[in-house]
Amino acid sequence: xxxxxxxxxxxxxxxxxxxxxxxxxxxxxxxxxxxxxxxxxxxxxxxxxxxxxxxxxxxxxxxxxxxxxxxxxxxxxxxxxxxxxxxxxxxxxxxxxxxxxxxxxxxxxxxxxxxxxxxxxxxxxxxxxxxxxxxxxxxxxxxxxxxxxxxxxxxxxxxxxxxxxxxxxxxxxxxxxxxxxxxxxxxxxxxxxxxxxxxxxxxxxxxxxxxxxxxxxxxxxxxxxxxxxxxxxxxxxxxxxxxxxxxxxxxxxxxxxxxxxxxxxxxxxxxxxxxxxxxxxxxxxxxxxxxxxxxxxxxxxxxxxxxxxxxxxxxxxxxxxxxxxxxxxxxxxxxxxxxxxxxxxxxxxxxxxxxxxxxxxxxxxxxxxxxxxx
Amino acid sequence: xxxxxxxxxxxxxxxxxxxxxxxxxxxxxxxxxxxxxxxxxxxxxxxxxxxxxxxxxxxxxxxxxxxxxxxxxxxxxxxxxxxxxxxxxxxxxxxxxxxxxxxxxxxxxxxxxxxxxxxxxxxxxxxxxxxxxxxxxxxxxxxxxxxxxxxxxxxxxxxxxxxxxxxxxxxxxxxxxxxxxxxxxxxxxxxxxxxxxxxxxxxxxxxxxxxxxxxxxxxxxxxxxxxxxxxxxxxxxxxxxxxxxxxxxxxxxxxxxxxxxxxxxxxxxxxxxxxxxxxxxxxxxxxxxxxxxxxxxxxxxxxxxxxxxxxxxxxxxxxxxxxxxxxxxxxxxxxxxxxxxxxxxxxxxxxxxxxxxxxxxxxxxxxxxxxxxx
Numbered sequence: 001x002x003x004x005x006x007x008x009x010x011x012x013x014x015x016x017x018x019x020x021x022x023x024x025x026x027x028x029x030x031x032x033x034x035x036x037x038x039x040x041x042x043x044x045x046x047x048x049x050x051x052x053x054x055x056x057x058x059x060x061x062x063x064x065x066x067x068x069x070x071x072x073x074x075x076x077x078x079x080x081x082x083x084x085x086x087x088x089x090x091x092x093x094x095x096x097x098x099x100x101x102x103x104x105x106x107x108x109x110x111x112x113x114x115x116x117x118x119x120x121x122x123x124x125x126x127x128x129x130x131x132x133x134x135x136x137x138x139x140x141x142x143x144x145x146x147x148x149x150x151x152x153x154x155x156x157x158x159x160x161x162x163x164x165x166x167x168x169x170x171x172x173x174x175x176x177x178x179x180x181x182x183x184x185x186x187x188x189x190x191x192x193x194x195x196x197x198x199x200x201x202x203x204x205x206x207x208x209x210x211x212x213x214x215x216x217x218x219x220x221x222x223x224x225x226x227x228x229x230x231x232x233x234x235x236x237x238x239x240x241x242x243x244x245x246x247x248x249x250x251x252x253x254x255x256x257x258x259x260x261x262x263x264x265x266x267x268x269x270x271x272x273x274x275x276x277x278x279x280x281x282x283x284x285x286x287x288x289x290x291x292x293x294x295x296x297x298x299x300x301x302x303x304x305x306x307x308x309x310x311x312x313x314x315x316x317x318x319x320x321x322x323x324x325x326x327x328x329x330x331x332x333x334x335x336x337x338x339x340x341x342x343x344x345x346x347x348x349x350x351x352x353x354x355x356x357x358x359x360x361x362x363x364x365x366x367x368x369x370x371x372x373x374x
Numbered sequence: 375x376x377x378x379x380x381x382x383x384x385x386x387x388x389x390x391x392x393x394x395x396x397x398x399x400x401x402x403x404x405x406x407x408x409x410x411x412x413x414x415x416x417x418x419x420x421x422x423x424x425x426x427x428x429x430x431x432x433x434x435x436x437x438x439x440x441x442x443x444x445x446x447x448x449x450x451x452x453x454x455x456x457x458x459x460x461x462x463x464x465x466x467x468x469x470x471x472x473x474x475x476x477x478x479x480x481x482x483x484x485x486x487x488x489x490x491x492x493x494x495x496x497x498x499x500x501x502x503x504x505x506x507x508x509x510x511x512x513x514x515x516x517x518x519x520x521x522x523x524x525x526x527x528x529x530x531x532x533x534x535x536x537x538x539x540x541x542x543x544x545x546x547x548x549x550x551x552x553x554x555x556x557x558x559x560x561x562x563x564x565x566x567x568x569x570x571x572x573x574x575x576x577x578x579x580x581x582x583x584x585x586x587x588x589x590x591x592x593x594x595x596x597x598x599x600x601x602x603x604x605x606x607x608x609x610x611x612x613x614x615x616x617x618x619x620x621x622x623x624x625x626x627x628x629x630x631x632x633x634x635x636x637x638x639x640x641x642x643x644x645x646x647x648x649x650x651x652x653x654x655x656x657x658x659x660x661x662x663x664x665x666x667x668x669x670x671x672x673x674x675x676x677x678x679x680x681x682x683x684x685x686x687x688x689x690x691x692x693x694x695x696x697x698x699x700x701x702x703x704x705x706x707x708x709x710x711x712x713x714x715x716x717x718x719x720x721x722x723x724x725x726x727x728x729x730x731x732x733x734x735x736x737x738x739x740x741x742x743x744x745x746x747x748x
Contacts, residue, residue, distance in 0.1 A: 041695065045702040070670070070695040078673055078691060086687045296444070299452055309421075313460045317452060321415065321444040328419040328702055 002212045003142060004185040006031075006244045006265075012353050016236055016263035019353045022244050024090040024142040025183055026082065029057040031244065031265040034256065034346045035092060036339050037273065040065050041075070041085045044273050045328070045335040048087040054308065054340040055347065058090035058142075060268040063135055064099030068118050068125075072138035080140030092143040092268070095132045095174075095189075098150050098217075098249070109149065111166065129173040137180050145215065146174040148189040153222040160193035167191045168205045175209055187246060189217040194227050196234045203238040214239055215246035216264070220255070229258055236263035253282060253345055254371050257362050260349050272342050276334035279323045282341045286370040288316075290334065295320045308340035309333075376586045377516060378559040380405075380618045380639075386727050390610055390637030393727045396618050398516040399557055400456065400464040403431040405618065405639040408630065408720045409466060410713050411647065414439050415449070415459040418647050419702070419709040422461040428682065428714040429721065432464035432516075434642040437509055438473030442492050442499075446512035454514030465515040466642070469506045469548075469563075471522045472591075472623070483523065485540065503547040511554050519589065520548040522563040527596040534567035541565045542579045549583055561620060563591040568601050570608045577612040588613055589620035590638070594629070603632055610637035627656060627719055628745050631736050634723050646716050650708035653697045656715045660744040662690075664708065669694045682714035683707075 003025055010019040022029040036043045036051060039062045043051055051059065061081060066072060078084035081091055100107055104116035104125075113128030127135075132147035148167040151160050171188045178186045188211035192198035206214055216235055219228045232247070239245050244265045250256070251269020259267060272282070279291030283303035288295075290302060301311035302319065310319070310333040322330030345365075352361035365371075377399055384393040396403040410417045410425060413436045417425055425433065435455060440446060452458035455465055471488075474481055478490035478499075487502030501509075506521035522541040525534050545562045552560045562585035566572035580588055590609055593602045606621070613619050618639045624630070625643020633641060646656070653665030657677035662669075664676060675685035676693065684693070684707040696704030719739075726735035739745075 040699045040701055041692070042701045042703045045706075047703065047706070069699055070691070074671060074691065074695075077671060078689065084689075084692055086692075297448060297451060315452065315458075317444070317448065318415070318458055318460075321448075325414045325443055327414055327416045328705060329416045329421065331702060332419075332421070332706075 001182055002185060003181060003183050004212055004244070006213070006242060008241060010353060012358055013356065015261040015358055017260045017353050017358050018263060018265060019350055020244070020265055022265070024058070024185075026088060026090040026142050027057065029090060030350060032256075032260045032346055032349055033057055033266055034251065034342050035060045035266060035268040037062075037268055037270045038085070038087075039270070040069070041081060043339075044277065045332045046339070048085065050336060051087070051339075052089070054336060055343045056089070056339070058092060059087065060092045060094065061139070061141065062096070062099060063093045063132065063139065064096035064103065066093075066139060067096060067127075067135050068120055072135045076138040076140070082140065090143070091141040093136050093139050093141040093145065094248070095136065095145040095147040096127055097132070097145075097148045097189075100127060101150055101152075111169075129170040130177045133174050133177040133186070137178070137184065141184060143185050143187060143213065144178070145187050146171040146189055146211075148191060148217055150191065150218045150221065151193055153194070155193055157195055157198075160191075160195060161198055164191045164193075164198050164202055168202070168209075171206060171209055171211075175211070185212040187211055187213040187215050189215045189248070190235060191218045193218060194223060194231060196230075199231055199234045200238060203235055207238075207240060211243070213244040213246065215248050215266075217248045219247065220250045220269075225255065225258075228255070229262065232259065232262035232264065239263070251342070253342070253369065254366070256342070256345060257349065257365065260353075261358065261362070272338040273335050276338040277331045279320075279330075279334065281334050281337050284368055290316050290320050291323050292320075302334075302337050303341065306337065306341060307344070308337050310337040375556055376559060377555060377557050378586055378618070380587070380616060382615060384727060386732055387730065389635040389732055391634045391727050391732050392637060392639060393724055394618070394639055396639070398432070398464040398559075400462060400516050401431065403464060404724060406630075406634045406720055406723055407431055407640055408625065408716050409434045409640060409642040411436075411642055411644045412459070412461075413644070414443070415455060417713075418651065419706045420713070422459065424710060425461070425713075426463070428710065429717045430463070430713070432466060433461065434466045434468065435513070435515065436470070436473060437467045437506065437513065438470035438477065440467075440513060441470060441501075441509050442494055446509045450512040450514070456514065464517070466517040467510050467513050467515040467519065468622070469510065469519040469521040470501055471506070471519075471563075472524050474501060475524055475526075485543075503544040504551045507548050507551040507560070511552070511558065515558060517559050517561060517587065518552070520545040520560060520562050520585075522565060522591055524565065524592045524595065525567055527568070529567055531569055531572075534565075534569060535572055538565045538567070538572055538576055542576070542583075545580060545583055545585075549585070559586040561585055561587040561589050563589045563622070564609060565592045567592060568597060568605060570604075573605055573608045574612060577609055581612075581614060585617070587618040587620065589622050589640075591622045593621065594624045594643075599629065599632075602629070603636065606633065606636035606638065613637070625716070627716070627743065628740070630716070630719060631723065631739065634727075635732065635736070646712040647709050650712040651705040653694075653704075653708065655708050655711050658742055664690050664694050665697050666694075676708075676711050677715065680711065680715060681718070682711050684711040
């Protein structure tokens with residue numbers, strides 16, 4: 001039996017949106033879902049209890065980081081990632097591919113795998129598809145990702161094509177290596193850059209390998225948003241209906257809505273937590289840079305419509321003071337708010353799909369948020 | 375009516391220890407009590423809710439810091455410090471004296487007050503006893519401290535004596551300035567350095583001014599612990615029994631126990647939170663530097679006897695990983711633990727006084743903690 005099962009609850013009649021449930025060894029997830037990112041076995045500034053209290057159902061953790069520190073063997077000895085970090089809901093680990101290509105130094109890509117230097121101490125490492133799966137097996141997440149190459153943006157057609165076929169061969173090797181299919185579901189990653197035929201080819205080839213879920217990779221890497229939406233339009237209609245679809249590394253409010261409309265079920269992004277620590281928050285009326293001087297004596301909550309702990313208890317003036325004074329509580333309060341804002345957005349999106357009002361919800365959200373989708 | 379009232383519950387027959395209740399406008403505090411320090415209107419890394427969950431009854435905040443940032447007028451506009459920081463239990467503010475002398479630059483002490491440069495931006499400021507009380511009135515803490523000079527250690531007899539008499543004159547001016555006595559209790563500070571006659575003189579003169587509480591200042595500034603204990607032995611027996619006694623800036627576990635034995639009711643210290651962020655924690659078996667490599671694969675809690683959130687849920691290995699990876703959660707977990715350890719120590723001390731077993735408790739604690747009091 002596969003570790004996970006996707007249950008399609010409802011298809012939106014006017015868009016590609018799907019309402020579903022994803023059953024995992026660590027609970028059932030309502031989709032479309034946003035996954036907070038816990039890069040180093042912790043969602044920055046948050047406890048697992050706080051994540052639960054804001055409605056997080058699944059988090060993502062980064063294989064590249066955990067492999068380098070503290071090492072997957074330590075995590076395995078601790079009883080796996082859930083135990084190690086005290087999180088008993090679902091976890092997804094990426095394969096490390098993206099970070100090897102974006103964070104590490106002096107990488108050397110061969111058919112066998114990738115040699116790279118650690119961004120922490122410059123030490124030399126080699127990760128192959130087999131090695132990536134071994135690491136992910138040791139970490140023990142509910143959903144694990146195949147090792148892939150994410151070409152930079154822009155990349156030319158030939159590079160992208162070669163890379164794509166290698167990613168498909170790597171996916172096959174990942175599948176062969178992965179034995180623990182009853183506890184961990186291995187997803188295939190669809191690459192192909194910004195080229196329609198390559199994306200379509202990628203979907204077809206990946207589907208042949210029959211993974212329990214598929215992600216769309218290689219997006220949100222610098223391309224204009226309309227291109228991202230085009231890629232989704234080319235890709236998701238070809239993906240099987242009975243499997244979850246995950247758009248990697250995407251997460252601004254508008255991209256979440258547009259992704260859902262194009263049939264995506266799962267998202268992750270560091271944006272929410274990263275901008276929070278720098279003093280920027282999402283509100284129902286758009287972004288707010290609470291560090292700015294104009295909020296020094298503003299005793300309103302970050303977002304008057306928000307139900308989060310931060311908005312129920314603290315003022316913009318206080319949060320600004322904390323951020324200016326470099327107090328940890330400042331980062332905590334803005335992080336709680338941004339994650340809750342995003343998770344609540346997903347709740348509203350699911351509700352809108354249920355009520356057949358997703359497009360109306362989108363228009364109202366954009367009008368209020370101050371986002372022009374045209 | 376005075377803002378606070380000290381209720382003596384029990385005197386220990388074999389030591390100077392007292393069990394009491396301190397009634398304040400924001401709740402009744404069991405004494406002896408440890409006050410976590412919230413320098414910049416936040417106990418570093420903690421929410422007010424977390425402070426309550428570990429049993430904090432009163433916190434301290436620093437007038438010097440709040441005056442410089444965000445400014446006492448902003449805090450007053452926010453409805454006072456309790457409102458500003460979302461803490462509805464008791465607060466004590468110091469007078470800023472200690473920080474003016476220890477943190478700021480180019481201070482110039484005159485009878486009228488002290489001119490100094492901000493440690494944040496070098497701007498020039500003047501604080502007099504009257505100004506300090508104005509600031510503390512604006513902040514609105516339940517207990518406020520008179521503006522004093524804390525001479526450095528070591529300081530000679532003549533300097534200490536002159537400084538002491540100025541501190542007494544300043545205390546008188548503070549008392550004259552402070553009108554809000556029904557909501558805020560003003561404590562006098564006993565200085566006098568490490569000289570017996572000056573300390574005794576200081577107590578006598580301060581008592582004449584009839585404050586609702588008194589603190590012993592100028593200790594834990596570099597002097598050997600036996601000297602600190604001597605000063606307490608000279609001082610507390612002369613202090614009125616119906617008023618609370620506060621030992622400023624003291625807080626290591628042994629000093630808390632020794633202070634209680636010498637008749638102290640209130641303590642504050644940044645030690646717990648500061649060493650926590652650097653990866654050192656108190657345990658029932660002594661200090662533990664959880665950052666050390668020896669704990670890399672240690673899956674036990676920080677302290678197997680501790681009841682805190684950290685010890686109930688996380689391993690030394692995980693906490694070490696978080697600290698090495700500079701994750702905020704690491705500082706949060708160690709801070710929760712160190713504060714809970716200290717508050718629980720005070721609970722045990724109160725219980726021991728109640729059971730007439732304080733000296734036995736001390737000996738057992740030291741034996742286990744690995745502390746030699748001789």
